Amino acid sequence: MYSEFEKIQKEALNSIDLALDLSMLDEVKNTYLSKKGIVVSLMSRLKDLAPEDKKAYGQGVNELKKVIEDALFDRQRVLADVALNQKLNEEKIDISLPGKTFNTAPMHPFHLIKDEISEIFLGMGYTIAEGNEIEEDYFNFTLLNMPENHPARDMQDSFYINKNTLLRTHTSPVQAREMQKHKNTPLKIISPGKVYRRDDDDNTHSHQFGQVEGLVIAESLSLGHLKATLDLFVKKMFGPKREIRFRASYFPFTEPSVEVDVSCHECNGKGCATCKGTGWIEILGAGMVNPHVLEMNGYDIQKFTGFAFGIGIERVAMLRFGIDDIRRFYQNDVRFLDQFPKR
């Protein structure tokens, strides 16, 4: 009889060991411990036994039951752990997988430099004035001391829309517009934007390009103020080692007028191919606002003086980034554009 218990115990422990998941283990539990299970049926034989055998038999069945219950309990813990780990593994997020990428375009070098120029002057207390790309002849030329038939109009071949309207040839008409707006009060503005000229396109000329106009009007301004302003601009844009020089020039709306050169970044002023052997590279035009222009636009020239400058955006960008051909700005070649920083 007891060898039967042993046999059942052995089989039960074996089945428990072989259960690979919780539902298999449940089946084993049913087989042995449910109401119709083996242990209950062993117990039901008790009533047929002789009284002196009952105690030992009962103890035997109870021991058997206890062994099976303990084994089920231990195995259940192991399998529950396995099930949990499996679930965690299945639900794990693989953080080593590359994420979804989407391409952001880099800043266009034109806008990069336009913004940088603006930032430098905003830092010096200038504000930004907006102008019109389609401009009246009167503001583009006449109010800047270039009356009709003035030969200086030929310096800037123009796209006329009708007799009195054209695509502005420079940002300088913003000078006249701002002066008219703020009559006889100090001014300190820059105005970035696009301008148009009927040039034949080559590697340094384009029929459309960008300028940043600057205009300061106050009492007792001198060329010294202009030079200090542009010197600071150049050092911030091209580095602290760059020097500037003024060369006498001519613009109808400034007197005196200057072309401003920056010392060559390649050779530090010694002379090389980049600066065509001169040690200097021309970057902008400037001058003291012609008193006639101040007067025409409503300023008292006994009290006010002014200086103005016009910076070519592509020109500055070409020097900063070593770009060889202005046409690259407009061709939209991603191999070119991808070289600039993303912001």
Ligand code: PHE
């Ligand atoms: N408007 C001039 C040009 O386009 C540049 C300039 C601006 C010169 C302001 C003097 C003062 O050539």
